[in-house]
Amino acid sequence: MDAAARDEILTRYREHSERFESVAARRSPGAELITLDSREPDHDQPPSGRELEVLQLIADGLVNREIGGKLYLSEETVKSHVRHLLAKLQARSRAHAVAVGLRRGLIV
Numbered sequence: 001m002d003a004a005a006r007d008e009i010l011t012r013y014r015e016h017s018e019r020f021e022s023v024a025a026r027r028s029p030g031a032e033l034i035t036l037d038s039r040e041p042d043h044d045q046p047p048s049g050r051e052l053e054v055l056q057l058i059a060d061g062l063v064n065r066e067i068g069g070k071l072y073l074s075e076e077t078v079k080s081h082v083r084h085l086l087a088k089l090q091a092r093s094r095a096h097a098v099a100v101g102l103r104r105g106l107i108v
Contacts, residue, residue: 065078
């Protein structure tokens with residue numbers, strides 16, 4: 001890469017950085033971020049049957065790939081179920097979700 005090409009890249013980077021900082025400065029401090037996943041779980045809903053199956057397999061010590069293999073789901077789908085479980089159970093981790101599930105009698 002020659003010096004002219006490098007300077008052009010640096011100039012574009014600086015311009016992009018300035019535009020980004022300008023937009024960030026105009027953003028109000030309390031503005032909410034836009035999420036791409038509009039299917040966030042309702043915290044008041046109980047876990048679905050499939051989510052309970054996933055929770056039971058987590059309690060059995062399986063990792064996402066193994067859970068996906070047992071339930072014929074992709075690893076990404078299992079991750080989605082785990083994310084929804086954590087939200088619905090208001091759990092901080094997989095272990096906490098298992099503890100909440102046991103305490104509530106959702107799993108054995």
